[in-house]
Amino acid sequence: xEDVEQSLFLSVREGDSSVINCTYTDSSSTYLYWYKQEPxxxxxxxxxxxxxxxxxxxxxxxxxxxxxDKHLSLRIADTQTGDSAIYFCAExxxxxxxxxxxxxxxxxxxx
Amino acid sequence: NAGxxxxxxxxxxxxxxxxxxxxxxxxxxxxxxxxxxxxxxxxKLIYYSVGAxxxxxxxxxxxxxVSRSTTEDFPLRLELAAPSQTSVYFCASTAxxxxxxxxxxxxxxTRLSIL
Numbered sequence: 178x179e180d181v182e183q184s185l186f187l188s189v190r191e192g193d194s195s196v197i198n199c200t201y202t203d204s205s206s207t208y209l210y211w212y213k214q215e216p217x218x219x220x221x222x223x224x225x226x227x228x229x230x231x232x233x234x235x236x237x238x239x240x241x242x243x244x245x246d247k248h249l250s251l252r253i254a255d256t257q258t259g260d261s262a263i264y265f266c267a268e269x270x271x272x273x274x275x276x277x278x279x280x281x282x283x284x285x286x287x288x
Numbered sequence: 289n290a291g292x293x294x295x296x297x298x299x300x301x302x303x304x305x306x307x308x309x310x311x312x313x314x315x316x317x318x319x320x321x322x323x324x325x326x327x328x329x330x331x332k333l334i335y336y337s338v339g340a341x342x343x344x345x346x347x348x349x350x351x352x353x354v355s356r357s358t359t360e361d362f363p364l365r366l367e368l369a370a371p372s373q374t375s376v377y378f379c380a381s382t383a384x385x386x387x388x389x390x391x392x393x394x395x396x397x398t399r400l401s402i403l
Contacts, residue, residue, distance in 0.1 A: 181330075183330075185328055210391070217396070217397075218396055218397070219292070219378055219380075219394030219395050219396050219397055220331075220378070220380075220392075220394045221394070222391035222392070225391070265330065265331070274319065274336065274338055274344075275321065275333055275336055275346065276392065278323075278330045278331040279330055280328060280329060280330040281328075281330050
């Protein structure tokens, strides 16, 4: 079945950029998503990218997609302490009814 | 709108007990999902439903049952609780299926411990 992999932890200093990486195996993925989970809460959609795009920018967030290598990344510019959370990438394939989530990356922002 | 509401927020069960985790949404979404989240394991899909009266198994359905008698409600049932079912359970809903830019809306989770 489909598989989505992420590194478990990332630590950055406040003001630096954060880059969270994700690899997936399903070559028929159509939409790829980034979700954010704050402590004690459910997941909230941050941004998404359609598979025919290479890049998407939304304020401090930049999503890069390398479809050939099946690699997705999320860059957070000027990382703030409020960005500390777990970040999940997820993908779905054409006609699919469900998402496949990665393992999540815990982002810690230090002062 | 309340979005996706899960009850209870916390529960401790003894081995062998049964319980129902409630999930309701007020967005008239057709698609609803149950996930469990274990540390370092991401979210695993337990069951999902594409509309009232229709349910399907996800990755980890064993030990669970669901029903979808209305569009709003999607309860998850544990018949014989086991320690391996200790987890955080999330319910989610979306207007369309996965092949869409419509996000899944998540509840705040139910933290379940089986002792």
